[in-house]
Amino acid sequence: MTQTIDAVAGLLAGGGVVVLSGAGLSTDSGIPDYRGPSGVARRHTPMTFQAFTGDPAARRRYWARSHLGWRTIARAAPNDGHAAVARLQHAGLVDAVITQNVDGLHTAAGSTPVVELHGSLDAVVCLDCGDRTAREELDRRLREANPGFSATVAAVNPDGDVDLPDAQVARFRPVDCERCRTGMLKPDVVFFGETVPPARVAACFDLVQRARAVLVLGSSLTVMSGRRFVIRAAKQGIPVAIVNQGPTRGDGYATVRVDAPLGGVLPELADRLTPHAPLAASGADAAVTRG
Numbered sequence: 568m569t570q571t572i573d574a575v576a577g578l579l580a581g582g583g584v585v586v587l588s589g590a591g592l593s594t595d596s597g598i599p600d601y602r603g604p605s606g607v608a609r610r611h612t613p614m615t616f617q618a619f620t621g622d623p624a625a626r627r628r629y630w631a632r633s634h635l636g637w638r639t640i641a642r643a644a645p646n647d648g649h650a651a652v653a654r655l656q657h658a659g660l661v662d663a664v665i666t667q668n669v670d671g672l673h674t675a676a677g678s679t680p681v682v683e684l685h686g687s688l689d690a691v692v693c694l695d696c697g698d699r700t701a702r703e704e705l706d707r708r709l710r711e712a713n714p715g716f717s718a719t720v721a722a723v724n725p726d727g728d729v730d731l732p733d734a735q736v737a738r739f740r741p742v743d744c745e746r747c748r749t750g751m752l753k754p755d756v757v758f759f760g761e762t763v764p765p766a767r768v769a770a771c772f773d774l775v776q777r778a779r780a781v782l783v784l785g786s787s788l789t790v791m792s793g794r795r796f797v798i799r800a801a802k803q804g805i806p807v808a809i810v811n812q813g814p815t816r817g818d819g820y821a822t823v824r825v826d827a828p829l830g831g832v833l834p835e836l837a838d839r840l841t842p843h844a845p846l847a848a849s850g851a852d853a854a855v856t857r858g
């Protein structure tokens with residue numbers, strides 16, 4: 568494994584890197600992946616755009632669960648992996664981060680620029696009038712409309728959804744758009760069954776095609792939404808490094824592949840490549856241990 572980490576470090580050292588990150592990067596922040604290390608989908612099925620827009624009961628269920636799940640997402644803090652990416656970016660080695668995550672943790676860690684491929688849970692859009700508002704504001708309105716609504720949340724999913732009994736869902740009152748009064752509100756994230764806005768996709772292809780290397784972090788590349796960038800890079804002869812626990816559907820395109828937890832690999836890479844940056848506490852410990 569040391570040899571493969573050396574190879575990733577070698578790629579990063581040349582700069583011009585575009586990072587493509589997925590749910591595996593946020594698991595250390597308490598936001599579980601849809602898929603375990605085995606890559607097998609868990610029982611939770613994400614909301615589809617068709618169900619959300621076509622079925623009022625599904626929409627009520629979504630908002631009831633999301634209202635509770637949001638507290639976990641809003642409380643989540645960036646982990647050592649996010650911090651390491653930000654350090655590599657500030658050191659000039661990473662040009663941009665494209666993330667499939669909707670938790671805002673790259674930005675919270677200080678990364679910039681970040682393209683949130685699938686949007687962000689901290690914003691809400693009206694599907695009728697297009698008004699875009701802060702999730703915090705919707706959270707306040709949902710609390711007012713649902714006094715005393717709370718439940719013991721057993722599991723939160725990466726899209727901020729939680730598991731919740733039907734009886735509790737039935738009591739929940741969703742709210743409509745405050746501007747046009749009747750519009751359907753939706754978190755400003757790309758649901759399954761929905762396409763990423765074309766301008767955003769084009770911007771990501773542009774970043775990838777100008778990259779000297781692409782570094783995939785914590786994504787099984789199961790959905791084409793992210794995998795297409797890896798395929799494009801490989802077709803253009805741009806080296807692709809993948810760091811992920813478990814196999815990915817992009818492995819065939821990878822120049823180098825590290826199968827290990829990101830919480831160990833990324834701080835090590837950042838320590839090696841940004842020696843003058845201040846070390847995080849865990850990074851300092853690791854450096855001493857390696858001696």
Ligand SMILES: [Zn+2]
Pocket residue numbers: 693694695696697698744745746747748749750751
């Ligand atoms: Zn509206």
